[in-house]
Amino acid sequence: MGKISFLFSGQGAQVPGLGRQLAERSPAAAQVFALADSIRPGTSALCFEGTQEELNVTINTQPAVFCADLAAADALVEAGIRPDFCAGFSLGEVAALTFAGAFSREEGFRLVCRRAELMQQAAQENPGAMAAVLRLSNEQVEQLCAEIGGLYPVNYNCPGQLVVAGSREGLDELAKQAAPLKGRVMPLAVSGAFHSPMMDSAAKGLERYLEEHPISLPEIPVYANLNAQPYGSRGAELLAAQVRCPVQWQKTLENLAEAGCDTFIEVGVGKTLEGLVKKTLSGVTVCRVENSETLDAALALLKG
Numbered sequence: 001m002g003k004i005s006f007l008f009s010g011q012g013a014q015v016p017g018l019g020r021q022l023a024e025r026s027p028a029a030a031q032v033f034a035l036a037d038s039i040r041p042g043t044s045a046l047c048f049e050g051t052q053e054e055l056n057v058t059i060n061t062q063p064a065v066f067c068a069d070l071a072a073a074d075a076l077v078e079a080g081i082r083p084d085f086c087a088g089f090s091l092g093e094v095a096a097l098t099f100a101g102a103f104s105r106e107e108g109f110r111l112v113c114r115r116a117e118l119m120q121q122a123a124q125e126n127p128g129a130m131a132a133v134l135r136l137s138n139e140q141v142e143q144l145c146a147e148i149g150g151l152y153p154v155n156y157n158c159p160g161q162l163v164v165a166g167s168r169e170g171l172d173e174l175a176k177q178a179a180p181l182k183g184r185v186m187p188l189a190v191s192g193a194f195h196s197p198m199m200d201s202a203a204k205g206l207e208r209y210l211e212e213h214p215i216s217l218p219e220i221p222v223y224a225n226l227n228a229q230p231y232g233s234r235g236a237e238l239l240a241a242q243v244r245c246p247v248q249w250q251k252t253l254e255n256l257a258e259a260g261c262d263t264f265i266e267v268g269v270g271k272t273l274e275g276l277v278k279k280t281l282s283g284v285t286v287c288r289v290e291n292s293e294t295l296d297a298a299l300a301l302l303k304g
């Protein structure tokens with residue numbers, strides 16, 4: 001085995017009960033939820049017992065997924081698996097930075113709560129949605145967005161998959177125009193046009209917040225969504241701009257592989273990032289940890 005990357009999940013894959021099994025099994029995972037409850041009472045109840053509708057609201061989604069991400073990562077470390085690199089998809093980047101020591105656990109949780117508030121407010125001010133476009137090239141999707149107007153390519157996920165943000169009407173038109181090209185447009189379970197200029201006010205609010213709550217250099221290299229490079233001295237700039245700029249996820253995975261990573265573990269919820277690794281890289285080991293069953297499977301794979 002070469003080097004290991006922990007990949008921290010983003011929002012969109014949240015489901016009722018997220019993190020519950022790990023919290024019941026792992027003392028380290030349980031501590032994540034206990035800390036969250038001490039800052040934002042009811043967070044663990046939201047994660048363990050909340051409805052899908054409740055979890056899909058941005059101010060709930062982001063703290064919940066943040067906790068699930070950290071719980072999975074901490075359970076792995078508790079079992080003896082440590083990463084050489086980290087990366088997080090969208091809000092997962094906040095969890096990755098917190099895990100890697102750029103913030104204390106308390107600071108990281110407070111930050112993700114503030115980020116969620118700012119992004120929900122921006123989404124209310126500029127209503128929009130997101131959808132994944134499959135089976136078309138990036139250039140085809142970019143051209144369609146430019147022709148339709150008001151649409152923004154935002155998540156460069158893997159070959160043949162690009163997420164677009166914008167108005168619901170624009171996304172409906174995108175689906176119509178993609179169909180004759182054999183493209184498929186799939187709406188995402190998010191409540192705003194994230195990573196687009198429609199999040200400008202959220203980015204500015206995050207800039208102000210980070211001026212008062214400085215980010216430290218991570219103890220483990222964390223690759224940034226904005227430029228697919230490890231965080232350095234421009235941490236606050238990278239993290240604030242991330243909410244209004246595209247996520248360069250495919251390039252992040254390629255750069256991690258070039259840095260010697262051959263084992264990728266998605267930590268948090270769902271299997272989206274696990275799938276994106278498989279579609280982007282070959283000859284690598286991929287697994288995920290979101291509950292007791294997947295933790296056991298990952299440990300069996302990693303420890304032989």
